Amino acid sequence: MISSPALDKPGSRAMIELEEVHKRFNAGTINEIYALRGVNLVIGEGQFVTVIGTNGSGKSTFLNMAAGTILPDTGTVRIAGEDMTRKKDYERARSMARVFQNPFMGTAPDMTIAENLLLAYLRGERRYPRFGLNAKRLEFFKERVKELEMQLEDRLDALIGTLSGGQRQALSLLMAVIKEPKVLLLDEHTAALDPKSAAQVIKLTKTFVERGKLTTLMVTHSMQQALELGDRTIMMHQGQIIDDIPKAEKERLTVDDLLDKFADLRKTEKLTDEIIEQLRREYV
Amino acid sequence: MELWVGAFNLGLLYAFMAMGVFITFRVHDFPDITVDSSFVTGAAVTAVLIVAGINPLVALGLSFLAGACAGAITAFIHTRFNINGLLSGIIVMTGLYSVNLHIMGKSNIPLLDRPGIVSFAGKLNPGMAPEVWLGIVFLLVVALFWLLVSLFFMTDFGITMRATGNNPTMAGSTGVNVNAVKMMGIALANGFVAVSGSLVAQYQGFTDIGMGIGSIVFGLAAVIIGESIVRTRSVYGKVAGVIAGSIMFRLMVALALYAGLNPIDLKLITAVFVLVILVAPKLITGEGIGRVPLKKRIRRLIPARKFSIGLIALFCVAVIGSSMYVLVSRGLTPGKKKVTIGVVQLSDTGLLNITRDSFLDEMKRLGYEEGKTAIFYVENAHGDMATVNSIIDKFLVKKADIVVPISTGCAQAAINKIKDRPVVFATVANPFIIGAGKSDTDHMANVTGVYGAAPVDTLMELVTGIFPGPIKIGCMWDPSQQNAVYNADRLRSVISKNRNVAFVGATVTGSSEVYQAAVSLVGKGIDAIVLPPDNIVFSAFESIVKAAAARRIPIFISDVERLQDGALGACGYDYASSGMQAAKIVDRIIKGEKPAAIPFEQYKKLTIGINSKVAKDLGIEIPREVLARTTVTVGDDRIGLPGSAAKKTDSRPRRLALFVFSDSYVLKLVADGVMDELKKSGTLVRYNIRVDLKNAQNDYATAQAIIQDIVRQKYDYLITASTLALQVAANGNKQIPHIFGAVTDPYRMGVARSPADHIPNLTGVATFQPVESTIKAMRAIFPGARRIGIVWNPAEANSEACTEKARAAATQNGFQLVERTVNSTDEVRDAVAALLAKDIDLFFTSGDNTVILAFATIAALLKERKVPYFTNDPTDIQRGAFFSIGADYIEVGVETARMAEKVIAGESPKDIPIKDYAPEKIGVNQDLARLYGVKIPEHLLKKAAVKK
Numbered sequence A: 001m002i003s004s005p006a007l008d009k010p011g012s013r014a015m016i017e018l019e020e021v022h023k024r025f026n027a028g029t030i031n032e033i034y035a036l037r038g039v040n041l042v043i044g045e046g047q048f049v050t051v052i053g054t055n056g057s058g059k060s061t062f063l064n065m066a067a068g069t070i071l072p073d074t075g076t077v078r079i080a081g082e083d084m085t086r087k088k089d090y091e092r093a094r095s096m097a098r099v100f101q102n103p104f105m106g107t108a109p110d111m112t113i114a115e116n117l118l119l120a121y122l123r124g125e126r127r128y129p130r131f132g133l134n135a136k137r138l139e140f141f142k143e144r145v146k147e148l149e150m151q152l153e154d155r156l157d158a159l160i161g162t163l164s165g166g167q168r169q170a171l172s173l174l175m176a177v178i179k180e181p182k183v184l185l186l187d188e189h190t191a192a193l194d195p196k197s198a199a200q201v202i203k204l205t206k207t208f209v210e211r212g213k214l215t216t217l218m219v220t221h222s223m224q225q226a227l228e229l230g231d232r233t234i235m236m237h238q239g240q241i242i243d244d245i246p247k248a249e250k251e252r253l254t255v256d257d258l259l260d261k262f263a264d265l266r267k268t269e270k271l272t273d274e275i276i277e278q279l280r281r282e283y284v
Numbered sequence B: 001m002e003l004w005v006g007a008f009n010l011g012l013l014y015a016f017m018a019m020g021v022f023i024t025f026r027v028h029d030f031p032d033i034t035v036d037s038s039f040v041t042g043a044a045v046t047a048v049l050i051v052a053g054i055n056p057l058v059a060l061g062l063s064f065l066a067g068a069c070a071g072a073i074t075a076f077i078h079t080r081f082n083i084n085g086l087l088s089g090i091i092v093m094t095g096l097y098s099v100n101l102h103i104m105g106k107s108n109i110p111l112l113d114r115p116g117i118v119s120f121a122g123k124l125n126p127g128m129a130p131e132v133w134l135g136i137v138f139l140l141v142v143a144l145f146w147l148l149v150s151l152f153f154m155t156d157f158g159i160t161m162r163a164t165g166n167n168p169t170m171a172g173s174t175g176v177n178v179n180a181v182k183m184m185g186i187a188l189a190n191g192f193v194a195v196s197g198s199l200v201a202q203y204q205g206f207t208d209i210g211m212g213i214g215s216i217v218f219g220l221a222a223v224i225i226g227e228s229i230v231r232t233r234s235v236y237g238k239v240a241g242v243i244a245g246s247i248m249f250r251l252m253v254a255l256a257l258y259a260g261l262n263p264i265d266l267k268l269i270t271a272v273f274v275l276v277i278l279v280a281p282k283l284i285t286g287e288g289i290g291r292v293p294l295k296k297r298i299r300r301l302i303p304a305r306k307f308s309i310g311l312i313a314l315f316c317v318a319v320i321g322s323s324m325y326v327l328v329s330r331g332l333t334p335g336k337k338k339v340t341i342g343v344v345q346l347s348d349t350g351l352l353n354i355t356r357d358s359f360l361d362e363m364k365r366l367g368y369e370e371g372k373t374a375i376f377y378v379e380n381a382h383g384d385m386a387t388v389n390s391i392i393d394k395f396l397v398k399k400a401d402i403v404v405p406i407s408t409g410c411a412q413a414a415i416n417k418i419k420d421r422p423v424v425f426a427t428v429a430n431p432f433i434i435g436a437g438k439s440d441t442d443h444m445a446n447v448t449g450v451y452g453a454a455p456v457d458t459l460m461e462l463v464t465g466i467f468p469g470p471i472k473i474g475c476m477w478d479p480s481q482q483n484a485v486y487n488a489d490r491l492r493s494v495i496s497k498n499r500n501v502a503f504v505g506a507t508v509t510g511s512s513e514v515y516q517a518a519v520s521l522v523g524k525g526i527d528a529i530v531l532p533p534d535n536i537v538f539s540a541f542e543s544i545v546k547a548a549a550a551r552r553i554p555i556f557i558s559d560v561e562r563l564q565d566g567a568l569g570a571c572g573y574d575y576a577s578s579g580m581q582a583a584k585i586v587d588r589i590i591k592g593e594k595p596a597a598i599p600f601e602q603y604k605k606l607t608i609g610i611n612s613k614v615a616k617d618l619g620i621e622i623p624r625e626v627l628a629r630t631t632v633t634v635g636d637d638r639i640g641l642p643g644s645a646a647k648k649t650d651s652r653p654r655r656l657a658l659f660v661f662s663d664s665y666v667l668k669l670v671a672d673g674v675m676d677e678l679k680k681s682g683t684l685v686r687y688n689i690r691v692d693l694k695n696a697q698n699d700y701a702t703a704q705a706i707i708q709d710i711v712r713q714k715y716d717y718l719i720t721a722s723t724l725a726l727q728v729a730a731n732g733n734k735q736i737p738h739i740f741g742a743v744t745d746p747y748r749m750g751v752a753r754s755p756a757d758h759i760p761n762l763t764g765v766a767t768f769q770p771v772e773s774t775i776k777a778m779r780a781i782f783p784g785a786r787r788i789g790i791v792w793n794p795a796e797a798n799s800e801a802c803t804e805k806a807r808a809a810a811t812q813n814g815f816q817l818v819e820r821t822v823n824s825t826d827e828v829r830d831a832v833a834a835l836l837a838k839d840i841d842l843f844f845t846s847g848d849n850t851v852i853l854a855f856a857t858i859a860a861l862l863k864e865r866k867v868p869y870f871t872n873d874p875t876d877i878q879r880g881a882f883f884s885i886g887a888d889y890i891e892v893g894v895e896t897a898r899m900a901e902k903v904i905a906g907e908s909p910k911d912i913p914i915k916d917y918a919p920e921k922i923g924v925n926q927d928l929a930r931l932y933g934v935k936i937p938e939h940l941l942k943k944a945a946v947k948k
């Protein structure tokens, strides 16, 4: 196991470990993109990590690497100590759930709310041809949907396709946590929502993560969120992790401090002026 | 009543297939064409197992598994190799066709009187009309199926499967192995389709290799119709809709048939209908096709969904309306005393048509007149077995007194369905293998008819009569046709009794493969081709003739009609007699005889024929004993026999085709030369010859068509001008004497090996560019020159030949030939420039079409450097060549015509050697000579025909 300054609870187990992970897209063509350039990271069990970085810095790729939808060229990915480098997404789904940026990605539009929840409820289990939506399960789903405060609890047999983006994303979040995974992966999951829905989804995220003590990796486009949420913030740039801010430091920081931090980084020539400007535009 | 109940029942049985299509198309989001073949797989497995005595329920289960395997393979190809689903389906469907044939071992397996689920259900009948009882049983079974499938879709696994189709990314993220679930879904779907095939086979009483064609379109139509009549979100409703759609579709087919619409049109209507339903919503919303939507107003008026309901309504109204129209215009109920006869044939094949027509003629002769004393329903299933069943249902609805099925397939369907009225079959090779009876007298009580297996033994006697020594026979057949296999087997068994005869077989799957099969047989060194009846092979007979002609191999065939088309011998039944005999049996039944008491009859009239023209062409002597047995002889002995040609001269004007490839200047000169000579010599008048000029306008396809037409019209002589014309004609015409001209090198083209050794029906004049004379002239004009530059395109065969000659001639005359090759005209300039840098003294172009297109460029470049330009076409002088020696093409035409005159006078082209003839014509550019300060020797100047 590699040591990391940010493993702030000494002795706790590592949940996600990435070791020297490299990824090139379209390797060998003129469109080659070197998306991850030697990422090393250890996230402890129960840690809530936020990820920030410029567009195209590799945040999503990094998240997909953990989820298993993209496999690394070289390097190792371990989940809960087990080598998962070559395992596909559905083989990791037992311990891992995710919410996509696009609300349309996380739900099946032509099926009902209950059916979608059932699908999530069967995460990591064998799917037998036995009757799925029994009264007990429906009651359970109803309870959980109530928590979303989206007035959906009485519409369990409505088709997902008829819901708003906020409702769909809240459901996606519920679907991700309903089976209490070990790891929760969130990729800018509020970016496409209106502010009110976004606030609600963030609130729900906090509740669910705290309640389930989930190891969480959340890519965000908001500095504010990055600072307020979680125990640790990492910053990515050009396929590398260029900063790793532990909880103690985060508590002292303001958004401006963070931007100043970018400025400091600039001195070490990791960032250029334009990037600072870009960050300011994107995140504030 | 039977028609509607029958259609309803078929709809129920096909509902299993529609459900399969629903799973692939609606759940997994791609239409899987595999169903066209897996339907047959189900039917095939069931038939083979039932015949082997296995319990029909077990057979049904195994059919399901077989279909599921097929589906799994499609899904595997699709998911594992990431190949488009439609394409994967096409691949598996195609391959499965052969597998199905292997399972069945033949193309058609009868299940008549075999235990089966359907016949078992029939036995439990408490006394209702059989079809109605079956309908009730099927309805119960399908209701159970509906319940099970609906429940399945609501189980954990069912929901997972639906989600996988609906949003694969999300399914994957919740731990679903998307590819595996897809595989199971497509397997399940094809399993259902196979169950459908199995049940339909048991219902109709046989399995046929062709019964699955068009399944996918039918399934799609059923799914779409179902969705529009049952509009609901509930799973129960959706599944019910699929079943309803299937029934609805079958009822519409029945209605159309009842009204007399042509079943072929129905398929087209269905296809258009499915297309419109798929496209209409997109057109209206503009979604997914990148187009601006129709005007908003229209959109507000007709929302997409309503629009598609409207379309479906329109479709139904169209079918019902046209049906009603036909009904009313026909008059609704036939009179009472008239006898009603239903005639159905399987497809539009010559011998079936002959049977039908002769049957109807003979009926008329016997006094049964349409409308007065009898009503005839004459139907053609156009090769579709499902349609045969519906047609027979229709006959029952129309209360036909007697049903006359023509062909084995129709007879099989008819005897299986009809038990309560007479069936008289005609043109059936072997009624015993389809279960119509055990012997001529011991047969099904309501069935009799006329049959006959083609006399392959007599055919072989004809072959061995002509070729008494040891010979090797080639034969081909389509294994998907039961009759064809049966006949080929009989031929083999006849041959196996004769030590002198060896047998080589080839199989085809469709008429498009016949030519290839024939070529491969010919390549195996056979001495004759013998063709027992096979509709597919016969339909491509011309291509066999073509393949056989290449090696001059005689053809023997079981169809006398084909004698004219190039067979040497034929021996077959006269199918007209089959129809006539059937009509006589029908007459006896109408007059009160019981079919049970009428023995099966064999055809009586056997025809043996010889084509004497083919015999002459092949140089085959027909023995006297054989000739004595023949009943017809076709072909006249004129062509290729000079002696007899002279006899017939006066009686009939002869025709000569003069075929040029294009309007080019040179070819015009040749044609003029030919015509001048033919007229001047008086040949046209003396032999009463008419000349038709044919011009292909520089188009290859036109050239082919012209040659085909010349052959079909049996012209007496053919003259061609240009290499391409020779090539096309040599390929397409093996009979008409052919004289060619304006050809550079006939040896290179494979029509001849040497002047005397050439294809027997052609000869002509070869005119090589006068390369040698040109190079000799170079030496005469430029005694001190050393290097000749030449640019040529190696892709041009003619140019290559010229260059080879130039190399030899250059060496002989003490020159060095400096070559540059080009692939296209735009490379010519650089090539010439490169040669100029190499200090060439002279430049030469001969017969290269690529280079000649850059003539002006070359001439300018050369003039600048004062390098004299030599060519092989005197017309180049006007455009800037220095010196040219070319052929005089009028003279070439004259020479060609002279050779034709020899043929017309009675010589065989075979005996006339090809003549190398290049009458030289010289062109000199005196302007350039002055400019370059060169003196042209007097003897060349004197001969020059073109000067500048």
Ligand SMILES: Nc1ncnc2c1ncn2[C@@H]1O[C@H](COP(=O)(O)OP(=O)(O)O)[C@@H](O)[C@H]1O
Pocket (backbone or CB within 6 Å): A025, A026, A033, A035, A053, A054, A055, A056, A057, A058, A059, A060, A061, A062
């Ligand atoms: N599937 C892919 N194929 C090719 N390039 C990709 C793919 N996914 C991401 N990329 C590229 O990799 C880089 C990193 O992308 P991403 O991880 O999505 O960035 P971020 O989420 O930080 O904005 C970008 O340049 C992006 O264009």
Ligand SMILES: [Mg+2]
Pocket (backbone or CB within 6 Å): A059, A060
């Ligand atoms: Mg991203």
